[in-house]
Amino acid sequence: MGRLIAQRLLFILITALAIIYFGFLGMTLIANNALEEPELTFTEAATVAFDESVTYISGLVRGDFGIVDTVSGPRAVSDILWFSVANSMVLLSLALALAVAVGVPIGVLSALSHKQWRVDAVLTLSVLGVSTPAFVIAAVLQQGGIKYLATFGTRLVSMGGYGLDYQHLVMPVLVLAARPFAYLVRATYVNLTGVMREDFIRTARAKGLRQNAVVGVHAMRNMIVPLLTAIGLSVRFSLSILPLVEFIFAWPGMGLRILEAIQDGQAVLVVSIALVIGLLIQLIGLLLDISYRFVDPRVREAHG
């Protein structure tokens, strides 16, 4: 266990270094491309990126993310970074909570349902949910909002902008939750129908257990690992469409900031945000791996 964690932490460190270096390299090349006559050869750009990385890391060791030039003058990266990370976390956690809270029960209900049309409806919706680009959902919701405003003269919720309140959060959270939700419904449904066919379920039924007990105790315990995996994947989904969602709703989180930073050539900010996102993904993977061991004795025994 300790060795596993140590190995993973080492890998996370390597990942972080790779993100930093290639982030700077990419941004150096972008800046170079933007010039009418590119000044740097690739080798020179690689050297520049290396120097920037060293500077950045030596600052990072002292807890200093560096300075970035903005329209309103130079600002500390950490100011911008933590503000946007916090904003994104609000969105992400709400969206995930919503997806889990609604998606898993719907998946369970449809797996146990005997009404075929419900199952079909739910599954069709979730096909659309995973295939539809996030911006389409956002545009549809916005159009709905606009139509509502036109019809009733009042605004249901805000159509964009920042504010840690119901008004501003509903739209982005809904859009962000759509894909994880669709995916969780599908994962829950598929896995639970699989589990329900297992012998131990038949045995439990044979013992005379009530449906609630069969599902709640025997089936759900076997669902935890695949569910955790699905949630882990959902986080990745949400993180990957985060820039889009924040862009559409003008939500000042990591996703919007990194787009702005790429456009404005703020390499340090790009690298910092990419680093945070990368570390987040790695940490979630690590946490999942560790939690598998706690919840599933088979994994524990297999890996010691």
Place this chain on the structure above:
Amino acid sequence: MDRLRRVLETLLNPRTRVEDMPPAFSAEAATVGTVSADEKVEQAMARTRRRRRIWRNRPLILGMIIVIGLLLVILIGPLIAPHNPHLTVQATLPYFDAELGDIVRPPFPPSADYLLGTDVWGNDLMSLLMHGARITLIAAAYITLARLAIGAILGSIAGWRPERFGDRIITGVAGVISSVPMLISSMILILAIGIEKGLWVFIVALSIVGWTEIAQYVRGETLVIRNMPYIEGAESIGMKGYQKIVRHVWPNLAPQLVTITFLEISTVLLLMAELGFLSIFIGGASFFSLDPVFGGQPRVLVEVPEWGALIAQGAANIRANTWILFSPAAAFLIAIIGFNALGEGLRRLIAEGGVNTAVFLQKRMALVLLGFFVISWLIIEATGPELSYAAAAEAFSGEAAAATVATLADMDGRGAGQAGSAAAADYIADKFREYELGRAMRIGANTTYVHEIETRLVQPVTQPVMSLLSADGTERSSLQHQIEFGFVIDGHGGSGDATAQLTLVRFDDAAPDFSNLDLRNRIVVLEEDNAPPDFVTEALRRRAQGVIWLTDEAVVRSQKQLADPDGAYLLNPTLPVVRLKKDSADSIRTQINGAPATQSGPGWTAHDLDLQAVLSVHLTPPEAVSVPSVVGYLAGYEFQTTTEVIVLFASYDGLGIDPDGTVFPAANHNASGVATLLELVRQFQSQNIDPRRTLLFVAWGGSQLDEYGAAQAFLDNPETYASIAVPSRGTAEPIAVIQLDYAGAGDAPLQIDPASDEWLIDLFDEAADIPIAVDEAAVGNVLSAEIPSIHIQWADGDFPILEDTSDNISPERLRELGEALSLMLVRLTRQVVIE
């Protein structure tokens, strides 16, 4: 319904069930060889079963329908598209719609004409989608195949020797790549390589960031396969590691990889749609605007038809004009669902043993792949605006241009100040009106096509005569006006008759004193490079009857224009003064050789020649005439580039008609240029080519006058004309001048004046499929030194002046040059970046 549920269930869950898949070589597929009657029945039943399986496989059916539909769109979409998305542009500048009685501007919402509406440029969205399917879908296929190749190779290497160095590197790199969301990493990578470099950037970038999932999957499968007994068997016969991977691992993965290929196309398409929303699209040069909703309407200018690019436009119009977003989004969604369904259907088909996946590993598969690459590449090459432009260029009619040349050549030589020139100007202005060009001249509150430049001209009343006689008075030769000689009206030059002995006066360096020079009853012959120009006055003073200048020029023209308002012309008393072109001068020069000096004085000698000459010049008094130029424009429809003006420049007038009825038709010399210009206008208008930059068409008059009239006025102050074309849009800036003449006859290659602008030469070279040569023979034609210019002509098109009739004009030559010019103009007026 149960079936539908299972369809959906499996559709939703493609990759978790790979264990369902059979080994690649199913028993069914192995039934080959001789068969008995029973076996035949058995086989027939198996076929029926197989067919039934296929028809029950609804995701397969759905996927096939959609994917075959998409393939059809790729193949014939541009042919059946209702509009040409590259040419049927409206205008981004608001314009008045007479039917609606209102001022309108694109984008236009869906209507009967435009089923899905138009984009912000007024291009038909449905046609754009049909054209764009090619690049978007083929790009997605390329990216998927690249991901598959990288993933399969690296994954099997990693899985073959787990925990070894190679495995650690590969899984490590995969882990790093997958720890940044693909949207961000691919965006940075694309921009770092350079988005403007086009398709390959997307293929490289999206493959690099996207191979990891396939590699991880292949690695896992390889781990299982390497413990299989048949691997042990392969080892026992001495197969090497890579042989085992190629012969055993990949064949066993083939079914899953085929399935994954189709599912992966969906993933790639989804990513391309999302990138498009952030204005990262193939060939995209513009960046996303961060505030499309509140900060006006950024416009994404797309020349490469591509769905992602349309999404980018839609993103900018997400609230106001949603159809621009929803149409391409629906296209993406249909394709994504289609490929997903096809992949899932195939997975089920394979799982049920319905296909023999061994076909995917045969050697001829390499040929099929090669075929795919060749065909798809050809299709991509055949996509984009260039082809439309080429098709539009073919509407340039050489015959129509030749007919125009004939019409103009019949107008009595179109001489300045004569009826023919006025008729020609009217004819051109009528054509401009017919083609609905803008009127580029403003006179008071009115606009007109005709720009009149006032000047003063004389015309010969009788045919100017010059003939040479022998000393005994017999005629040796009669010279032709305008061809061999021309009269001069500078100083005392003008009307008069003379028949007299020729006397050459020669000058040396000494200060001259003409007091004892006697020129009575003589016509003075002067070498132009030897005599002082004002000697005519001295000759008059010495009672000479006339003056003949010997020149070294190939062309001499009569001087009809009193070009300089303060100049001295036709001073009384006048005497006939003529200039001889080189050939004719030479025939006199042969008589001069060895002629003894009959008179001499300080600084001069006079030599009486054994020749007499008859000179007769009778001119009208100078009269004020206006020399018309005809100027029209086609306004650039894009706000930012409408002030950039491209000028087509051709002269229409000629030497006119002489009193004896000699007409100088100048068919190829300049009527061909004007005819090409007019035909270009007609072709642009009939093909609905709306330029982004403003086109100014100038048919200028006065080309045979000393002062170039309109040409001079234009070159001195080009903004005047251009600014009328683009009122209230800021200062017009001419960025290119294209001069046309000698367009209708001659030989290849096309000669280009070496003084032409290099950028324009390159542009023309790209457009022309005929050889061009930057040739010293064409030097001296470029009129403007300030504005980048180009002068193009056919080689050897300079006919003897009387033979330059419309009979020589070749419609084929007009067409070749016209098409090349049309292509060049389209690029020039629509190219995003002017270098």
